Amino acid sequence: MNDLTTLSDAIRAGSEAAFEAFFRAEFRNVAFFVNRYVRDEVQAEDIAQESFLALWKSRERIDAQQNLRNYVLTIARNRALNYLRDVVSRKGGTLEGREADIHARILQHPEVEQRIEALETEQMLSRVFRSLPEKAREMFLLNREEGLTYAEIARKLGVSVKVVEYNIVLALKAFRRAIPKVSGIFLVFLSLFFGNR
Amino acid sequence: MNDDILIRYIQGKLSEAEREAVVAWIEEDPANRARFERLQLDDTFSGLQLPELSEEEAVERLAAAGWPGEASGRRVAVRWLRILTRVAAILLIPLAVAGALVIGKKNAEIARLNTAMTAERVVPIQEDASWLYTVNSGVKGDVTLPDGSRVRLNSASTLRCPDRFAAESRVVELSGEGFFEVVGNPDWPMYVKTAKGVTVKVTGTKFNVSAYENDTAMKLTLVEGNVTVIHDATDRQYAVRPNEEMVFYGQDKAAPVKKEVDVQPAIAWKDGILLFENMPMPEVVKRLERWYGVFITVQDPSIMAMNFTASFESESLSQVLQLLRITSQIDYRIDGRQVFLSRK
Incomplete structure (x- = not known):
C-alpha cells in the first residue's frame, strides 16, 4: 500500500538498517507532534525516542497492514499523555499544570487518532494527485x-x-x-x- | 481572543504573561476551549511533513488505476488537499480504516459509576483502571478483551474494559451495539453492563447486544451458549437460550419480552449488511445516521409513520436514498453530512 509497508516487513524481521531509515525519516515529525502537547523540547525528544524504542522492542508484534508512522505516533501520543498527567498531578494550579491539563484533554480527543489515520490517506492522495x-x-x-x-x-x-x-x-x-x-x-x-x- | 494570538500560543511564541491570559481564556468557557482545540489540532497536523513520493511508485499506482500515458511526478500546489483532508477526517477516514478504534485511558467516570451502586449487587463492581474503546458513526471496530474474548462494535458505540480482569469476574460496559464472542470459562463469568439498566452475564458464548442510549429498547440476541440477563434495578434474572431474543423496553418496566427468532437479521450488521425488515422510519433514520455517519432531518412528519424493507451490502448512502425515493413517497437532498427527507 505504501512505502512504509516494506520497511515494516524489514523492521519486523529485525533489520536495524530499516529501523534507522524509518527513525531518520520520522523522528522530527514525532518530536514535533509530542512537543505540541508537552511544550518542552527536551522532554518531547525524550518521549519521541522512547516511542521509537518501544516500537523496536515490540517489532515482532507489528501487524503487516499497520502503517508504521501511525503506530509510532499513537505510542507517542499515549506517552505524552502519561507525561502530561504527571505534570498535572505535580503542578496542578500553576500555569504549567493548567497548560498540561488543556493539552492532555486534546490528546484524549478521538479526533487525534482519526487525524493520525488521515495522514496516511492524505499522503496517498497527494501522491496520486502529483502523478x-x-x-x-x-x-x-x-x-x-x-x-x-x-x-x-x-x-x-x-x-x-x-x-x-x-x-x-x-x-x-x-x-x-x-x-x-x-x-x-x-x-x-x-x-x-x-x-x- | 483572536486566532493570531492563539496560533502564536500554539507555536510557543508567547511570553509567560500572555500565556497566562490565553490559558485563562480557554478555561473560562467551553466554547473558547473548543475553538482552541480545533486550532491546535489543525496547526499541529498541518505541521507534520509528509514524506516525499517515489517516482516509480506514482507511475505504478497510476498504471494500476488505468491512467493512460506517461505520468509526470512534478509537484504542484495541493491546496485542494487541505479541503479534502478536512472532510476526510470526518467522513472518509472513519470508513477507510474500518477498524479504527480510539483508545482512551483511566477514567474518573467509572469511579463515579461505582460509588452510585451498593456492594450487595448481583453484578460485581469493577474497580480497576479502564480502557475506553470508541467507534464513531460510519465505522465498525474490533476489540480483543484482556481474556482473549472478542467484540465487534457497531457504529456509534463504546466499550469500557479494564487493563486486566479481576480474578472472580470479567466486567465490561457497553453503550451501543456489540457482537460478543466470549472465551468459555464456567468459573469466570463475564458481565456486560449496558447503559439501559440491564446486565448480561455469560460464561462463554456468542451473542449480540444492542443498547444505544438513544434507543428505547435494549435487545439481546443469543447465537450460542447460555446467558443470564439481569435487570439492574430489581436484580431479577432471566435465562436466555440460543436463537432467543430478549427485549427490554425502557428502564422502569422490568418485564422483558422473550421470543424465538432467526438470529441472522440481528447480527447481519457485523458482516457489513444493513438490513431493514418492515422497520419503522424513526428506527431506519437512526440506523442510517449511525451507519453512514450523517445527520438526517425529516422535514415531513408523515414520513415517520412509514415502514421500510430493504437489505444493503456495500451500497452508498445515496444509493440507499435513491432506492427509498423509487419505492416510496420520500424524496431526499444531501448537503455535506446533512440529509433532508421530504415528501414527493
Missing part, C-alpha cells in the same frame, strides 16, 4: 478549487468540454482506485464534494 498529467491537474484544480464549470474550463484552456470531462473523470477514477479499501461511500464522498458544478 496526474499536468493538464489533468490544472483542470482538476480549476474545477474543484476555483469552482469553474467544465464549459468555463474548456473556454479558458481552449479545449473542448469533452476533453475537460474526460480528464476530470479519469482523475476521479485514479483517486478512487487508489483507495481500494473504500467502497461505495467514497463515490458519495467524491460526488458530494467534487460533484459537477
Whole structure:
C-alpha cells in the first residue's frame, strides 16, 4: 500500500538498517507532534525516542497492514499523555499544570487518532494527485478549487468540454482506485464534494 | 481572543504573561476551549511533513488505476488537499480504516459509576483502571478483551474494559451495539453492563447486544451458549437460550419480552449488511445516521409513520436514498453530512 509497508516487513524481521531509515525519516515529525502537547523540547525528544524504542522492542508484534508512522505516533501520543498527567498531578494550579491539563484533554480527543489515520490517506492522495498529467491537474484544480464549470474550463484552456470531462473523470477514477479499501461511500464522498458544478 | 494570538500560543511564541491570559481564556468557557482545540489540532497536523513520493511508485499506482500515458511526478500546489483532508477526517477516514478504534485511558467516570451502586449487587463492581474503546458513526471496530474474548462494535458505540480482569469476574460496559464472542470459562463469568439498566452475564458464548442510549429498547440476541440477563434495578434474572431474543423496553418496566427468532437479521450488521425488515422510519433514520455517519432531518412528519424493507451490502448512502425515493413517497437532498427527507 505504501512505502512504509516494506520497511515494516524489514523492521519486523529485525533489520536495524530499516529501523534507522524509518527513525531518520520520522523522528522530527514525532518530536514535533509530542512537543505540541508537552511544550518542552527536551522532554518531547525524550518521549519521541522512547516511542521509537518501544516500537523496536515490540517489532515482532507489528501487524503487516499497520502503517508504521501511525503506530509510532499513537505510542507517542499515549506517552505524552502519561507525561502530561504527571505534570498535572505535580503542578496542578500553576500555569504549567493548567497548560498540561488543556493539552492532555486534546490528546484524549478521538479526533487525534482519526487525524493520525488521515495522514496516511492524505499522503496517498497527494501522491496520486502529483502523478496526474499536468493538464489533468490544472483542470482538476480549476474545477474543484476555483469552482469553474467544465464549459468555463474548456473556454479558458481552449479545449473542448469533452476533453475537460474526460480528464476530470479519469482523475476521479485514479483517486478512487487508489483507495481500494473504500467502497461505495467514497463515490458519495467524491460526488458530494467534487460533484459537477 | 483572536486566532493570531492563539496560533502564536500554539507555536510557543508567547511570553509567560500572555500565556497566562490565553490559558485563562480557554478555561473560562467551553466554547473558547473548543475553538482552541480545533486550532491546535489543525496547526499541529498541518505541521507534520509528509514524506516525499517515489517516482516509480506514482507511475505504478497510476498504471494500476488505468491512467493512460506517461505520468509526470512534478509537484504542484495541493491546496485542494487541505479541503479534502478536512472532510476526510470526518467522513472518509472513519470508513477507510474500518477498524479504527480510539483508545482512551483511566477514567474518573467509572469511579463515579461505582460509588452510585451498593456492594450487595448481583453484578460485581469493577474497580480497576479502564480502557475506553470508541467507534464513531460510519465505522465498525474490533476489540480483543484482556481474556482473549472478542467484540465487534457497531457504529456509534463504546466499550469500557479494564487493563486486566479481576480474578472472580470479567466486567465490561457497553453503550451501543456489540457482537460478543466470549472465551468459555464456567468459573469466570463475564458481565456486560449496558447503559439501559440491564446486565448480561455469560460464561462463554456468542451473542449480540444492542443498547444505544438513544434507543428505547435494549435487545439481546443469543447465537450460542447460555446467558443470564439481569435487570439492574430489581436484580431479577432471566435465562436466555440460543436463537432467543430478549427485549427490554425502557428502564422502569422490568418485564422483558422473550421470543424465538432467526438470529441472522440481528447480527447481519457485523458482516457489513444493513438490513431493514418492515422497520419503522424513526428506527431506519437512526440506523442510517449511525451507519453512514450523517445527520438526517425529516422535514415531513408523515414520513415517520412509514415502514421500510430493504437489505444493503456495500451500497452508498445515496444509493440507499435513491432506492427509498423509487419505492416510496420520500424524496431526499444531501448537503455535506446533512440529509433532508421530504415528501414527493
